[in-house]
Amino acid sequence: MTAPLLRIEDLRIALRTESATYNAVENVSFEIGRGEAFGLVGESGCGKSITALSVMGLLRRPLALAGGKIVLDGEEIQDASPAEWRRLRGKRVAMIFQEPMTALNPLSPVGRQIAEMFVLHQGAGWSEAMDRAEDALRQVQVPSPERRIKDFPHQLSGGMRQRVMIAIALACGPELLIADEPTTALDVTVQAEIIDLMRELCAAKGTAILMISHDLGLVANMCRRVAVMYAGRIVEQQDADAIFASPRHPYTRGLINSLPRLGARARQGRQRLQEISGVVPSIAGYPAGCRFNPRCVAVTDICREVSPEATPLPADGLVRCHHHG
């Protein structure tokens, strides 16, 4: 077995305020192989986005990396210098953000924003870079790219803008693409197109994907392995099929029960969509013991006192629950 492309080991991200320091993310470990698609799922506020940002070295105060290792291709990068990070970002690890509306500079033509990648990382001149930007737009299936490169972001639809973001991210053929809720802001019909496009292009180039979403269905559909995060920790990690077939953590079960079902399982009878009661706890108010205990249907005394350790599951999986049976 070859070394994984990305290995996160015991990652801890701190939120420092004037009065106190909190752990926004802790005990997070996972691996992504070359060309593999890995999914990170959880409600907003669970720490999945900042985990992704830490892999890009883009955490900004009050957030900061407080411990753990980030290993890219056998090389520890968590303590990289700003210059080293710059050589990594965009070139080896690229990122797509949630809001295609605001993620592009409104005052700059989209062609230029793609071309910057070639100028930055491949020493291209501007005119050559613009030609290649046109090609990049063609690759992400934007119609008449020769005209579109001169357009400003506000002249494009949301889906088109996200295609531009993909073109930027994949411009320099990165080894890892981080996609943070790339389709959440889009229409449902456009979502599928964007996902397919990402999958196709990454498969063709052998790019690994770290897919971040609140939508377990979407992630399981796209990724081979899935980790579920809750309140700053990974509570369960399994193969995508296994997680649907036998979810081990009550939170994962809750997530699955809240998905609308089609097909076979729906035919077993009309079921009400279930919701998980309560809200994600505030970072300053994580409960003692298991962090899910105030919302858990299977809660017992031990859950309120002892924080559960990770229990290994087959195929590199894990679950963090006292009652995972």
Add this chain to the structure above:
Amino acid sequence: MRMPRLRLKGGTSLWIGGTLVAVAIAVAVAAPLIARTDPVMDANLMNAEIPPGLEFPFGTDAQGRDIYSRIVYGARISLTVGIVSQILNSLIGVTLGLTAGYWGGWWDDVVTGLTNLMLAIPSLIFALAIMAILGPGLSSLLAALGLTAWSYSCRIARAQVLSLKSQGYIQAARILGYGDLRIMFTQVLPNILGPLIVIATLGMGGAILSEAALSFLGLGIRPPFPSWGSMLSEARDQITTAPWLSVFPGLAIFFTVLGLNLLGDGLRDILDPQSTTRRT
């Protein structure tokens, strides 16, 4: 992600500003007690143009009047102008803004037009024109500065009414049988009180600067009355021989206005976190 509450910023400016303003108000109120001489009558040519020293802390002017005492009394004029003009501006602005937003229609068009007109004329020029017509004096100053700077409060009041309207609050209140006036005072006014206080505080500083400028030009408070601006107007000709005449009134203006600006900034952080009053 949910952030724990961060500590309120702007504490320092609030405290420094508040202290400066409190001192200015205290000086104005206690003027007869802390002044050493009568600011107008106690001229004594034997004491003319004495530099600052032990006997006269800020020196004396060409007529031998104590500059310190004149500055102490000048605080009364500056603060009166500042406070009264801002009350006038707020009253006009809020009344126009509330009614325009509430009733809409042609009245709204008139008020919007008026606001745009006010913004098209530099406010000091407007005040100068009014002073030219009314002639110098405190009451003309109050009119000139109190009638020409209401556009900010007007806009905020109008915007607040429109936003409440669009959220259905006002219609709901009407269905409950509330009268127009009651809705304006109980539903709208409390929502804009914070921004209004910020605007008035910052506006006071502006009014004090305008008063000084108009008095300096000879169009505001005229000598021998001790306004800081009129003192500077007299001092200008003696800048070579008696520079202290110019220094102290200017510093008085500076620290008072600085206090108001800092206080306004500090209050904005507390009362108007969305910053509808960020000055442009």
Add this chain to the structure above:
Amino acid sequence: MLLVLGRRLANVIPTLLAVVALVFLLFSVLPGSFISGMNEDGRGAIDPAVMERMRKEMGLDDPLPERFAKYVISIAQGDLGRSFRTREPVTRLIGVRVWPSLKLVFAAMSFAILVGVTLGFVAALRPGSLVDTISMVFAISGLSLSQFWFGLMLMYLFALQLQWLPSFGYGDGGIRHLILPAIALGVGPMALLARTTRAAVLDVLNADFVRTARSKGMSERRVVSWHVLRNALVLVVTIVGLQFGSLMGAAVVVEKLFAWPGVGSLLVDSVFQRDMPAVQGCILMIVLFFLAINTLVDIAYVAIDPRIRYRR
């Protein structure tokens, strides 16, 4: 582009008409109070013969709408009447004053932009640093200064004590006479620009697209020059336009202080000489200039921000 321009110009005309109407109301309908109001200045009442001449000259006995119509028509033809004092056409009186005023106002604004925007930028790139704190203390102090007092202090220090620069007057129109009044006038807008530039840059630095730029592997310097600068500029340009208004108000006082032969000092002198046609002319001139500047700002806006170009 032309369409946008046309629309902007169409917006200016009603405002201009309203200003003309206001000036007309203030000075032509209420000139009685204007005249009697100035009696307090100790120079005694106006000669009844002069009063009569003024009434005649301004056609005060005609009905109001007719007078207003005449007034608007004569202004549209570029006729602002004749000065009571010198009997010259007011346009000529103002004409010789326009250039010095423009020079002063633009010099002051250039100073304000150069220093203010730089300070704001430096402060925003290092928030919370010593440079930031000093710039912002500097800025709020500049906002609290009485500009003519600051001018007086500059005059005392640099002209009278150090004798580096002339203390007042226009001289031969060279830059040496311009420096002190321009700095005195520019310090207010400089301070405000420093503050707003800082706020604007901080705002842009937190924008999503700046995070995108960073995720591309750009150096902070390139992030700023490629993506932050232009976006912050949009805000700065607006502030510059708005600041011209208060700048022109303050210019009146600064011109008077430095005996600068501009429109502002003409305005003040005319007020004291009760030269109403000149007063009206100066005010109209100043407002017209302010409106022109704001229209220019709108155009600059369109040039910088593509979103406006296509907005209906």
